[in-house]
Amino acid sequence: MTLQQRAEELDSHDPLAHYRHHFIGSDAPVSYLDGNSLGRPLKRTADDVAAFIRDDWGGRLIRGWDEHWLAMPQAIGDQLGRAVLGAAPGQTIIADSTTVVLYKLIRAALAAVASPDRNELVLDTENFPTDRYLVEGIALEEGLTLRWIQADPAAGVTVEQVREATGPRTAVVLLSQIAYRSGHLADLPAITAAVHDAGALVVWDLCHSAGSVEIGLDEAGVDFAAGCTYKYLNGGPGSPAFAYVNHRHLPSLNQPIWGWMGRKDAFEMAAGYEPAAGIRGFLSGTPAIFGMIAMKGTLDLVEEASMAAIREKSEKLTAFAVEVFDALLAPLGAELATPRDPARRGSHITVDHAEFTKATVEALWDGDVIPDFRAPHGIRVGLSPLSTSFREVLQGMEEMRNRLHA
Numbered sequence: 001m002t003l004q005q006r007a008e009e010l011d012s013h014d015p016l017a018h019y020r021h022h023f024i025g026s027d028a029p030v031s032y033l034d035g036n037s038l039g040r041p042l043k044r045t046a047d048d049v050a051a052f053i054r055d056d057w058g059g060r061l062i063r064g065w066d067e068h069w070l071a072m073p074q075a076i077g078d079q080l081g082r083a084v085l086g087a088a089p090g091q092t093i094i095a096d097s098t099t100v101v102l103y104k105l106i107r108a109a110l111a112a113v114a115s116p117d118r119n120e121l122v123l124d125t126e127n128f129p130t131d132r133y134l135v136e137g138i139a140l141e142e143g144l145t146l147r148w149i150q151a152d153p154a155a156g157v158t159v160e161q162v163r164e165a166t167g168p169r170t171a172v173v174l175l176s177q178i179a180y181r182s183g184h185l186a187d188l189p190a191i192t193a194a195v196h197d198a199g200a201l202v203v204w205d206l207c208h209s210a211g212s213v214e215i216g217l218d219e220a221g222v223d224f225a226a227g228c229t230y231k232y233l234n235g236g237p238g239s240p241a242f243a244y245v246n247h248r249h250l251p252s253l254n255q256p257i258w259g260w261m262g263r264k265d266a267f268e269m270a271a272g273y274e275p276a277a278g279i280r281g282f283l284s285g286t287p288a289i290f291g292m293i294a295m296k297g298t299l300d301l302v303e304e305a306s307m308a309a310i311r312e313k314s315e316k317l318t319a320f321a322v323e324v325f326d327a328l329l330a331p332l333g334a335e336l337a338t339p340r341d342p343a344r345r346g347s348h349i350t351v352d353h354a355e356f357t358k359a360t361v362e363a364l365w366d367g368d369v370i371p372d373f374r375a376p377h378g379i380r381v382g383l384s385p386l387s388t389s390f391r392e393v394l395q396g397m398e399e400m401r402n403r404l405h406a
């Protein structure tokens, strides 16, 4: 069977194939392999946003805040918790950007556990830049020590490495569930347990896992988590982030950016800051309503399709991408910088080749094949389970092959 026949067979047996038609642009001859950086918009989003402008913003004007909008960070947060995060209501809120939310969560966690004897922040060398910079800044602010885990760039942080790096001096551990470059899927439950064994708290960055893998935050007893909604959740460029705080921490913890929206009865506008009870206290300023409208469309789809089915398709997509890699790219000297075991990776793969440069990816973009470049020599192929087809994967990876010298 040719790869073309394989792709067609996989598409025709894909129980989620029909969802692709819910997305704008899915009929165009484009191979979109970057839904892990910016998800495609849903067709309904164009209508939802237009209706919002016309009826809600245009019709209700300032009354909209009291009628719906003020409740949206928690209402959409609860839906996200249920559909995607494995989180019971009251622990998730939509706010800010991932960078800002992570800052708030890390500082809240430190306030709970850090002491002169427990003054280390643990992170890994392969984490996303914003995560590394944030922790470097917080360590300076708070006079803390950083302990770096040297992660394998083609894999990721292991439970053994976390056990080795943590102990009585550890305050907080910050990790990504899926490594943004390699796609490695960390063992979230086991690592969370290891951090707790050391008496420390964990903050998980879920940017590449929200909407691509089943998460189970409550079941794993995770302390804190954050992530973005413009990747697999299709919230649109710069849509707000989410914050999860386990209910056991909510009564006692406080975040450091005291704004009026996080205050008990914001509109009292009274003297002095008193945090709102529960997850609402993790808000700071006025919520970004537009971005929540687009993500609502995806959350409805995810609830209908189920994360279990989405994860199953994601594993098949990455397995097919590895099959195409083995057939077309490995013989030309390319290397797979992603775990081969589907259970150990998320929804993208990275292919390294000395001939891959930024210019290679620019040329691919000009031909409507859209993966992204990851220095020094990687092309990242992102597969968004609700909108990517197997044919699209093959088409894009054939073009990658065509850029290499035989």
Ligand SMILES: *Cc1c(COP(=O)(O)O)cnc(C)c1O
Residues within 6 Å of the ligand: 097, 098, 099, 100, 128, 130, 131, 176, 180, 205, 207, 208, 228
């Ligand atoms: C995309 C991404 C971010 C982005 O953070 P922003 O504040 O939205 O810019 C953070 N962490 C990880 C792991 C990411 O993949």
